[in-house]
Amino acid sequence: MTNEAWGQVREELIKRVGRNNYVTWIEPLKLSHLKNGVARFEVPTIFFGDWVQRNYADQIRTQLSTAGEPVDRLEFTVSTGAVRAQPARAAAKATPRRAAADEELPGAPLDARFTFDSFVVGKPNELAHAAARRVAEGGPVTFNPLFLYGGVGLGKTHLMHAIAHELQTRRPELRVLYLSAEQFMYRFVQALRERQIMDFKELFRSVDVLMVDDVQFIAGKDSTQEEFFHTFNALVDQNKQIVISADRAPGEIKDLEDRIKSRLQCGLVVDLHPTDYELRLGILQQKVDYYRSQYRGLVLADGVLEFLAHRITSNVRILEGALTRLFAFASLVGREITLDLAQDCLADILRSSDRKLSIEEIQRKVAEHYNIRLSDMIGPKRLRNIARPRQVAMYLAKQLTARSLPEIGRRFGGRDHTTIMHGVRKIEELMATDSQLSDDLQLLRRLLQG
Ligand code: ADP
Numbered sequence: 001m002t003n004e005a006w007g008q009v010r011e012e013l014i015k016r017v018g019r020n021n022y023v024t025w026i027e028p029l030k031l032s033h034l035k036n037g038v039a040r041f042e043v044p045t046i047f048f049g050d051w052v053q054r055n056y057a058d059q060i061r062t063q064l065s066t067a068g069e070p071v072d073r074l075e076f077t078v079s080t081g082a083v084r085a086q087p088a089r090a091a092a093k094a095t096p097r098r099a100a101a102d103e104e105l106p107g108a109p110l111d112a113r114f115t116f117d118s119f120v121v122g123k124p125n126e127l128a129h130a131a132a133r134r135v136a137e138g139g140p141v142t143f144n145p146l147f148l149y150g151g152v153g154l155g156k157t158h159l160m161h162a163i164a165h166e167l168q169t170r171r172p173e174l175r176v177l178y179l180s181a182e183q184f185m186y187r188f189v190q191a192l193r194e195r196q197i198m199d200f201k202e203l204f205r206s207v208d209v210l211m212v213d214d215v216q217f218i219a220g221k222d223s224t225q226e227e228f229f230h231t232f233n234a235l236v237d238q239n240k241q242i243v244i245s246a247d248r249a250p251g252e253i254k255d256l257e258d259r260i261k262s263r264l265q266c267g268l269v270v271d272l273h274p275t276d277y278e279l280r281l282g283i284l285q286q287k288v289d290y291y292r293s294q295y296r297g298l299v300l301a302d303g304v305l306e307f308l309a310h311r312i313t314s315n316v317r318i319l320e321g322a323l324t325r326l327f328a329f330a331s332l333v334g335r336e337i338t339l340d341l342a343q344d345c346l347a348d349i350l351r352s353s354d355r356k357l358s359i360e361e362i363q364r365k366v367a368e369h370y371n372i373r374l375s376d377m378i379g380p381k382r383l384r385n386i387a388r389p390r391q392v393a394m395y396l397a398k399q400l401t402a403r404s405l406p407e408i409g410r411r412f413g414g415r416d417h418t419t420i421m422h423g424v425r426k427i428e429e430l431m432a433t434d435s436q437l438s439d440d441l442q443l444l445r446r447l448l449q450g
């Protein structure tokens with residue numbers, strides 16, 4: 001089977017298992033072999049393969065069969081290249097028991113790209129970032145736990161991995177354990193079933209830094225909550241650092257026991273706010289440097305990143321996905337990355353994150369800003385002090401809405417689409433040299449997006 005076909009199977013699996021599960025469990029799978037009804041995958045840990053086998057094997061098999069590759073068995077091999085949240089063993093200190101626990105330290109794989117270096121800091125996340133940095137210094141525990149919360153794709157997991165990476169470098173003797181709440185539960189249930197609950201307890205109580213991602217997952221799962229609570233207390237009593245993330249504040253997690261809520265609130269609770277324009281642009285600029293090195297020779301037109309940062313406001317994962325797709329598409333068709341290309345290639349994403357900004361709103365704001373009449377926007381006057389603002393409005397209409405050129409033309413008094421295109425180009429050209437104009441545009445954008 002070609003990688004392309006596996007790619008299609010994966011696409012299908014996103015729909016079946018949901019994006020979160022997909023990212024956690026399916027995306028990391030590397031198909032290494034497919035023959036005689038056996039599909040073999042490389043996985044980061046034994047535990048990982050186990051979990052996929054138990055939970056997703058049926059769906060993977062079904063999808064492979066649908067794609068014309070009947071498979072009756074899945075096998076998993078542990079790849080050696082993966083970076084893992086495994087502590088370097090401090091040989092001098094390790095007792096035999098600890099060494100045994102080390103073998104089993106069930107850390108989830110760490111994403112090597114999620115470092116502090118690659119984390120772009122802006123107003124919405126500066127507090128969370130500063131707190132994470134503090135924990136990553138590995139100094140005396142000052143707040144416990146550190147509780148990070150915020151909507152999907154705002155960087156919680158990124159920050160937690162960054163802490164783990166940094167601690168591995170600075171304090172290699174520390175036992176750092178990062179895992180999702182789902183994995184915590186899985187380990188716990190497995191320990192119960194295999195009557196290894198003492199080992200489980202010992203393992204979790206022997207870590208120096210425990211990080212549990214997406215803790216909202218254990219809400220309503222009573223025995224898991226109970227165990228989590230005890231683990232948590234035992235570590236806090238020993239003055240061990242705990243870092244927790246969730247999609248909302250502790251008090252707002254439904255079906256979470258009150259005593260757990262109040263313990264979670266005891267430390268430092270910080271939220272990651274939704275991104276703002278500057279942060280999104282910063283993130284895009286950083287990623288672009290990477291893509292430039294990957295896709296040499298691709299030309300990126302001015303204004304495209306700004307356009308994306310304005311229009312894709314929902315979450316960073318989608319923003320990144322858009323950029324990835326854009327570069328891949330442009331390199332495939334061998335074209336320059338322009339606004340038009342972006343609009344074509346990202347139509348679905350743009351549509352779903354459309355803020356429904358109307359052309360009329362744009363015209364009104366621009367008219368106010370330049371002190372001209374709204375009727376002049378659609379009227380025929382060609383004087384520079386009217387024509388220029390009109391072109392600014394055309395440019396913003398093109399950038400900030402999903403309207404086509406002919407549609408925009410209609411709303412500018414029935415002008416031809418070539419006139420609109422000319423206006424958009426003119427502003428693009430002027431922006432490069434006229435700093436007053438580019439300031440105006442920035443301000444107007446902010447007003448319109450605000
Ligand atoms: P969460 O865990 O909050 O749902 P993630 O940490 O998985 O979100 O982030 C989603 C994606 O967005 C990741 O690829 C991450 O690297 C990226 N990302 C989020 N915030 C930032 C940021 N401030 N700088 C750089 N990348 C970011």
Ligand code: MG
Nearest residue numbers: 156157158213
């Ligand atoms: Mg996450």
